Amino acid sequence: MDAHTRPGRSLIERLEEFEQVFQAEDPWSFLTSRYEQARHRLTLDLVPPCGLALEVGCAEGVFTEMLAGHVGRVIAFDFSRTALDRARKRCAHHTNVSFALADLVTVEFPEAFDVVVATEVLGYLEEWRMASLLAKMARWLHPGGLLITNPPMGRSAIGFST
Numbered sequence: 353m354d355a356h357t358r359p360g361r362s363l364i365e366r367l368e369e370f371e372q373v374f375q376a377e378d379p380w381s382f383l384t385s386r387y388e389q390a391r392h393r394l395t396l397d398l399v400p401p402c403g404l405a406l407e408v409g410c411a412e413g414v415f416t417e418m419l420a421g422h423v424g425r426v427i428a429f430d431f432s433r434t435a436l437d438r439a440r441k442r443c444a445h446h447t448n449v450s451f452a453l454a455d456l457v458t459v460e461f462p463e464a465f466d467v468v469v470a471t472e473v474l475g476y477l478e479e480w481r482m483a484s485l486l487a488k489m490a491r492w493l494h495p496g497g498l499l500i501t502n503p504p505m506g507r508s509a510i511g512f513s514t
């Protein structure tokens with residue numbers, strides 16, 4: 353995955369790089385890679401049936417569509433306009449999905465979600481932001497809600513409190 357972007361860049365440079373990455377459709381082969389399909393299925397298995405889920409960094413909406421069939425309502429966001437346009441088209445037939453153009457670093461939500469899913473996103477963000485981003489996403493959950501995320505490979509231990 354990191355073959356697509358270079359580490360150690362500022363956020364705006366990263367966004368421009370993601371827009372480049374999304375010049376090609378399905379840049380991570382989510383629709384065709386058996387690994388990615390299995391990863392999405394395993395992630396979905398972790399999501400309990402619930403009312404409202406938030407997906408962070410939804411890309412072109414491949415996992416969003418799976419989530420839409422599994423929970424009551426989904427809010428999904430990404431900072432790439434190109435990706436989000438495709439996600440909106442992919443999920444147009446799902447009336448329970450809404451999308452937002454937003455940056456994880458700056459966006460805020462009220463405490464409203466039963467589940468927050470943020471997979472394959474944190475690895476693109478600076479290590480020094482990890483603890484505060486994890487704490488922020490945890491704050492978006494109802495008490496007893498579930499944050500599903502995967503720690504970036506090779507990163508040191510992260511501590512955060514809610």
Ligand SMILES: C[S@@+](CC[C@H](N)C(=O)[O-])C[C@H]1O[C@@H](n2cnc3c(N)ncnc32)[C@H](O)[C@@H]1O
Pocket residue numbers: 353370380382408409410411412415429430431432435454455456457470471472473476477
């Ligand atoms: C590898 S894709 C992951 C897609 C999906 N979460 C999954 O697990 O299949 C990474 C996505 O994160 C988005 N992203 C990266 N940094 C972001 C940020 N700071 N705010 C919002 N989205 C971000 C990118 O635009 C890209 O669509």
